[in-house]
Amino acid sequence: MKEKTILKLKLNTDPRWVDLASKNLEEILVDHAYCEQKAASTGISLIVHYPEKERLVDELTLLVAEEWSHFERVVQELRKRSLPLGRPRRDEYVVQLMAHIRKGGPRERQLLDQLLVSALIEARSCERFKLLWLHLQDRDPELSQFYYELMASEAGHFVSYVDLAKEYCDPAEVDARLQELLRLEGRLS
Numbered sequence: 001m002k003e004k005t006i007l008k009l010k011l012n013t014d015p016r017w018v019d020l021a022s023k024n025l026e027e028i029l030v031d032h033a034y035c036e037q038k039a040a041s042t043g044i045s046l047i048v049h050y051p052e053k054e055r056l057v058d059e060l061t062l063l064v065a066e067e068w069s070h071f072e073r074v075v076q077e078l079r080k081r082s083l084p085l086g087r088p089r090r091d092e093y094v095v096q097l098m099a100h101i102r103k104g105g106p107r108e109r110q111l112l113d114q115l116l117v118s119a120l121i122e123a124r125s126c127e128r129f130k131l132l133w134l135h136l137q138d139r140d141p142e143l144s145q146f147y148y149e150l151m152a153s154e155a156g157h158f159v160s161y162v163d164l165a166k167e168y169c170d171p172a173e174v175d176a177r178l179q180e181l182l183r184l185e186g187r188l189s
Contacts, residue, residue: 008178009123010186018131022139026083028132033074034088035125039157040067042118050111056164063157070150077143094121096188100181112169116178119161120185126154 021028043064047057078085097120101113129151136144165174 008182009127010182013124013128013131015131017128018135021128021132022135025143026078026081026086029074029078029081029083030086031089031091033071033078033085035091036067036071036074037088038091038094039118039121040064040071042114043067046111046114046118050107053111053168055167059160059164063160066153066157070153073146077146093124093188097121097181097185100184108169112165112174112177113181115161115165115168116174116181119158119165119178120181122154122157122161124185126151126158129154 043060047060047064050056075085097117101117102109129147133144133147133151136147162174162178165178
């Protein structure tokens with residue numbers, strides 16, 4: 001699969017996931033809204049913690065704006081369906097993945113882990129948005145197109161996060177740590 005190569009994921013989402021997700025679009029849309037909000041918050045946090053890194057600030061400023069516009073679009077989808085935003089839920093996948101961000105040590109090592117974990121979250125989102133895009137084409141063409149656009153965006157975010165890691169850290173170390181985190185992520189998904 002081409003996107004598996006681009007995104008480097010070690011394990012695909014169980015194909016049954018999309019059937020379950022499409023039967024409960026309200027829950028998927030609410031969860032998705034909060035994922036976009038968290039993605040924007042993560043970008044802001046990285047900017048606040050690393051303001052001296054000009055390329056990071058510039059790229060993540062654009063990413064934050066895009067993630068927030070995605071949040072707004074998901075909320076619009078909820079409103080079109082007369083669904084409430086609801087409350088956020090604890091995302092065990094993200095919590096477990098973030099537990100692998102190393103604490104202490106050099107700031108660059110923490111930045112490396114934060115960027116790569118963010119990249120993996122974007123990669124998994126991209127992969128799942130592809131499943132939704134394909135699955136909803138006949139059932140809800142408008143929502144399907146929405147997920148297509150998000151899929152392309154998330155793939156770009158994955159690449160941006162990895163590129164930023166290579167900008168500020170040794171590329172060989174980035175590749176090694178990315179492979180390590182990919183193996184861990186494959187066990188969580």
